[in-house]
Amino acid sequence: DGGITQSPKYLFRKEGQNVTLSCEQNLNHDAMYWYRQDPGQGLRLIYYSQIVNDFQKGDIAEGYSVSREKKESFPLTVTSAQKNPTAFYLCASSIESEKGAENFGPGTRLTVL
Amino acid sequence: KQEVTQIPAALSVPEGENLVLNCSFTDSAIYNLQWFRQDPGKGLTSLLLIQSSQREQTSGRLNASLDKSSGRSTLYIAASQPGDSATYLCAVMSNYGQNFVFGPGTRLSVLP
DSSP states (O other), rough: OOOOOESEEEEEEEETEEEEEEEEEEESEEEEEEEOOOOOOOEEEEEEEEEEEEEEEEOOOOTEEEEESBTTTTEEEEOOOOOOOOOOEEEEEOTTTSOOEEEEEEOOEEEEE | OEEEEEOOSSEEHHHHHHHHEEESSSOOEEEEEEEEOOOOTTTTTEEEEETTTOOOEETTTEEEOOOTTTTTEEEEEEEEEGOOOEEEEEEETTOOOEEOOOOOOOOEEEEO
């Protein structure tokens, strides 16, 4: 079955540590996205990538980094510079030609202790 | 900059009621608008996608309308069921954007 997988589902880290969230898709989608969701708020865009080896900052990129070395993978690193990293992180992908038709992964809940 | 709001923030209704969820956006130059459902701790499931040239979309008990000129969309749920309990998110794709701008969501509880 085609889809988006995110791992792990739950992640706990100590303050000051970097952590990497995994996102993999087998849909052959060109574009991939990372969103952050906080309670009572909508999703906010962190980074997106429309093609391999290229990515752009979203609205809240500070304290995060990404890479896009393969079409199917778009890992997100939450660095120690992110002041409030505890949140629910969602990855999405879409066919570049079908603007707005995004498929979402199941999410990773990151808790920084 | 596009901003999306949703009213109400939370809604609790008895089973069987018809209900309306509201979404407002500030910039009418939209490409499309999408309604999503999110269960607690889960990802998003697409419910209805309305292109800018369309006025409404229907799927089963769900009907979504779009009025670009007033910057509004509504999601109508007929004959609500306890299984409809979830958070409903409205998202707007602008003509010039590459990603959705999301509203904060409406948390719906349908009581048996």
